[in-house]
Amino acid sequence: MPFDDKKKSRVTLLDVARRANVSRATASLVIRKSPLVGTETRARVEEAMRELGYVYNMGAARLRAERSHTVGVIVPNLTNPFFAELLSGIEAGIDSAGMVVILANSGDLVERQDMVMRRMREHGVDGVIVCPAAGTEPAFLHQLAEWDLPLVQVLRQISEEVDYAGADYAAGMRQAVDYLASLGHRTIAFAVQGPIHSAYHERVEGFCEAMQSRRLDPSMILRVPNQIGEIADAAHLLFDEREQPTAVICFNDVIALGLSAGLYDRGLKVGENFSLIGFDDVTDAEAMRPRLTSVSTAPVTIGANAARLLLDRLADPIRPARRVVNETVLHIRQSCGPIAISPDNNPPASG
Template identity: 40%
Template sequence: MNARETPSSATRVTMIDIARHAGVSKSTVSLVLQASPQVKAETREKVLSSIDKLGYVYNRGAANLRSARSNIVGMVINDLANPFFAELAVGIERVFHAAGYIPFIANTIENPRRQAEVLRSMSEHDIAGLIICPARGTRPADIAALSGLGFPTVLAMRRMGPGFSSVTPDNLRGARRATEHLIALGHRRIAFFGGYADMIAQNDRCGGWRAAMEAADLAIDPGWIIEGPPNRDCGASAIARVLDMDNAPTAALCFNDVVAFGVLSGLERRGLVAGKDFALVGFDDVAEARHTNPPLSTVHVDTASLGERAAHLVLRMIGGDTRPEEFVSDVDLVVRASSGGSIGRGE
């Protein structure tokens, strides 16, 4: 057998593989391949040894092509089927386009494995920067690994703690205000629909709901918290489930507008009307929210501005300012007919 540690023919060896094997950065491998005098002799030998062992073949033509595309930026979105993330992507793209950058967008459909594959592909194209909406199950260690790939990274919608730049709405405050609105309307049994407990945003939004309930000294039935994928099916099944309870809630806050759309459909199937028979509030205020029947009360997030903020932050980091920044945008409650309250913004 060949002495080289050559992977199977189905796996192409990359500069990242060489960097990991040699214990150096990808940029150091690149300098060695370019015969740069900046690399120490012992480091050069280590890299060349790894190249020989792994059987790496340097494609200079492809390398030159990647260099010519240094104005490409990555946009990794966790759920483009959700209109909220589509609106977020529009805001991101607007800023990058104006700055002369070309967005390379990918949808991970909340799959960490697919996300890893997408990030690997983007790193091989030497993108200038990255905005990522982490898939459910992404760990801080997964994001930390991105810093070793050498491009600025900003998280959108799901923060990962200190040390990572991120842009998010004030989920906890928005959920609390929405729940307080329902309490002010006289509701005492309020449910929370959608999302999973291992999602950071769900923790914040459910936490805001819980904080408002506890502050009003209202009992919380664990059965009123319905976890599930943040989609219409979850909302439809959740409302059907709680309406059959002995102590059925009279109102609900949903993880997002898409879940609330499902609740509207479920109520209609029961011959019930949101805002009259059951009070309902969503979260995000996507464009469709004002056109439902009845129009959906919801927590307004300035989605486009969040996307623009994320893009500007990446551009700042590309320019050399790599200080991490955690930006949390304010939110507003938009009251429409679905909650049965007075029409308007704020409460």
């Protein structure tokens, strides 16, 4: 997406690359007078620079060459234990390179994220790992490209042209649906919460596709509150539907913990007469009773992958963007069981 007209006075290397119909990496090679660029391409990029009035700031480039050995990490929520595990993976990788992490919480607010990013730049971080706040626009990446600040997206992505570390959320949903279906469950709910972002879409779409592939109704998607205490009180939403579910898959383990409490308050026994699956498989899953069946996204590994991507980017700023996506694993514990059949009803028909 091009910059607005009012920003044309601040021409970036990305603008030049788009005008010349080349990648930003190629435009950077031209500026650095690399012999890897062909004569015709070099001429096209140089012509774009002249047309747009691009000026390479060599002073800023020299300042960037002086490393601070610090890395910024911006996450949307520090209360979710998932992000603590993610951070441990990031820190291990960054520490191994003799660098330190500066951590900030965006609160999932674009305005706060922008402010935090400016502060990160003022502190001279060498690069940033960010889980983009919901609603982040591509212009956010354009700004960082203008600053020449290396960036890795983690968990959520807003562009395929920037390094990304995450997990195969859709595959995790298939694993959860397939397992419940193997236990005879036909009416399965999906409990979600929070703002809309790429990971939200991937999980919802994965759930719908997995249900449809088994000819099951994917429409029972219920939104619960964000606070764990309020989630317990919202368990009634599962039973306000015309057709009541026998199992629920949760957007994350926080929802699973809250619904487990709410189901207990309603006299239901998780794992016996109602089945419950979490997502992310944080360490709290083992502390719950009955132990929580959950889809592991391996947040520590995702963090380590994000750290490695950033370190590689710092070592080679013009390398092509990469995506490292973890496979998910369903960890089966005690919170699911075969569908409870009423003696007055026949078993549900298979699809």
